Amino acid sequence: MSERPLLPADALLPDPYGAHEMPIYQTSTFVFEQVADAAARFAGRSPGFVYSRIGNPTVARWEARVAALESPHVPAGALAFGSGMGAVSAAVLACVSHGDHVVAVRPVYGGTSELFLEVLPRFGVAVTQVRAGESGEALEQAAERPRTRVVYVETPANPTLDIVDLAHAAAVARAARARLLVDNTFATPILQRPLELGADLVIHSSTKYLGGHGTVVGGVVVGRDRELLSGPVAAMRKVLGAVQGPFDAFLLAQGVKTLRLRVEQASQTARRLAAELAQHREVAWVRYPGLADDPGHEVAQRQMSGFGAMIALELRGGAAAGGRFLDALRVCKRAVSLGCTDTLIEHPASMTHAHLSAEERAAAGIRDGLIRISVGLESVEELERDVLGALERASPPRRGAAAPSPSPRGGRPRAASPRTSRS
Numbered sequence: 421m422s423e424r425p426l427l428p429a430d431a432l433l434p435d436p437y438g439a440h441e442m443p444i445y446q447t448s449t450f451v452f453e454q455v456a457d458a459a460a461r462f463a464g465r466s467p468g469f470v471y472s473r474i475g476n477p478t479v480a481r482w483e484a485r486v487a488a489l490e491s492p493h494v495p496a497g498a499l500a501f502g503s504g505m506g507a508v509s510a511a512v513l514a515c516v517s518h519g520d521h522v523v524a525v526r527p528v529y530g531g532t533s534e535l536f537l538e539v540l541p542r543f544g545v546a547v548t549q550v551r552a553g554e555s556g557e558a559l560e561q562a563a564e565r566p567r568t569r570v571v572y573v574e575t576p577a578n579p580t581l582d583i584v585d586l587a588h589a590a591a592v593a594r595a596a597r598a599r600l601l602v603d604n605t606f607a608t609p610i611l612q613r614p615l616e617l618g619a620d621l622v623i624h625s626s627t628k629y630l631g632g633h634g635t636v637v638g639g640v641v642v643g644r645d646r647e648l649l650s651g652p653v654a655a656m657r658k659v660l661g662a663v664q665g666p667f668d669a670f671l672l673a674q675g676v677k678t679l680r681l682r683v684e685q686a687s688q689t690a691r692r693l694a695a696e697l698a699q700h701r702e703v704a705w706v707r708y709p710g711l712a713d714d715p716g717h718e719v720a721q722r723q724m725s726g727f728g729a730m731i732a733l734e735l736r737g738g739a740a741a742g743g744r745f746l747d748a749l750r751v752c753k754r755a756v757s758l759g760c761t762d763t764l765i766e767h768p769a770s771m772t773h774a775h776l777s778a779e780e781r782a783a784a785g786i787r788d789g790l791i792r793i794s795v796g797l798e799s800v801e802e803l804e805r806d807v808l809g810a811l812e813r814a815s816p817p818r819r820g821a822a823a824p825s826p827s828p829r830g831g832r833p834r835a836a837s838p839r840t841s842r843s
């Protein structure tokens with residue numbers, strides 16, 4: 421952990437020249453006046469930095485900003501990583517040893533699935549995955565297994581937008597004496613603060629909303645338990661070496677200043693777009709927690725202060741129609757990643773979750789036709805024109821209304837509309 425992570429952001433290292441912004445300390449190492457100074461700094465008895473894999477002033481400023489966002493009322497610390505996966509891996513590995521058991525929801529981000537399905541088992545850590553949004557009982561049962569050390573949750577989940585009840589997950593983790601780890605990338609601390617609901621560690625891919633401009637890859641782990649964060653999590657970062665560089669930390673610290681504005685604006689646009697898509701004759705179903713009949717709506721309303729800017733949907737023509745739709749877009753970008761100023765659209769089965777087997781995708785509720793939209797900051801009119809126009813261009817001339825696609829568990833099935841179907 422940076423040397424003084426529990427201080428509020430603005431108390432951290434005032435710049436000797438009074439710089440308004442934390443300068444970029446582009447240095448790998450720090451000079452000691454005397455050998456005794458080095459010993460004191462290494463032992464943590466005196467403030468200051470020793471080496472940028474362990475801590476750096478620009479990175480520390482970024483960490484303090486994120487900690488203050490996730491935990492505005494209670495002191496917390498944060499550790500920045502070179503990527504979201506660096507943060508996920510270090511947080512999980514910090515909490516488990518050979519012979520332990522992890523309970524995780526599914527779906528989760530594809531890289532996190534890889535950690536659970538392929539990496540942890542090789543080191544003797546068993547993982548049980550439970551379908552996100554399913555009855556809480558499945559989570560409770562899975563956590564009864566001896567040596568359960570971690571309950572891992574992503575909500576809203578990537579890419580299905582399933583919602584997990586965080587207060588319930590915290591109770592399950594407490595009963596099992598396990599840690600609750602929550603990936604809060606989709607919601608951001610503007611809309612959801614898992615530490616306040618009982619999470620031990622909150623994880624972000626700061627590549628996404630926190631940075632917000634699609635210029636940096638980064639990750640962060642936030643927690644209030646100083647021993648956990650500055651002990652095993654910091655040790656894991658040190659040995660994995662998955663650190664954030666000072667220049668990237670500087671860019672992230674700039675980007676996060678507009679986090680609230682960006683998230684609020686994009687969420688408003690997403691809500692309107694999701695409602696329109698849910699009514700569109702070419703759309704089989706939409707998942708967006710802000711829709712009143714979304715299966716996650718009630719829980720989302722309880723634990724989030726807004727519903728975010730991510731939408732999942734499937735077209736009535738399935739994967740083939742989805743491909744045509746993506747190719748017909750002119751403003752939205754066909755790209756993975758999310759939480760950027762630009763609207764990004766992707767096809768999880770062939771992109772972010774392509775390395776999962778068809779069975780694993782099916783078990784996680786990731787259908788072949790699922791399309792994920794990360795709504796950006798374009799005007800709502802421009803996005804509507806692009807998305808509705810692409811749907812029009814991508815739909816084949818129809819002789820009769822197609823049979824509705826079966827909805828995923830809890831999705832919104834769309835019957836063919838006699839009003840709009842062409843014969």
Ligand code: PLP
Nearest residue numbers: 503504505529578605625627638
């Ligand atoms: N967590 C979530 C929810 C993600 O969507 C991603 C990436 O898309 C990650 C973690 C991994 O982040 P990164 O790509 O920064 O390693």
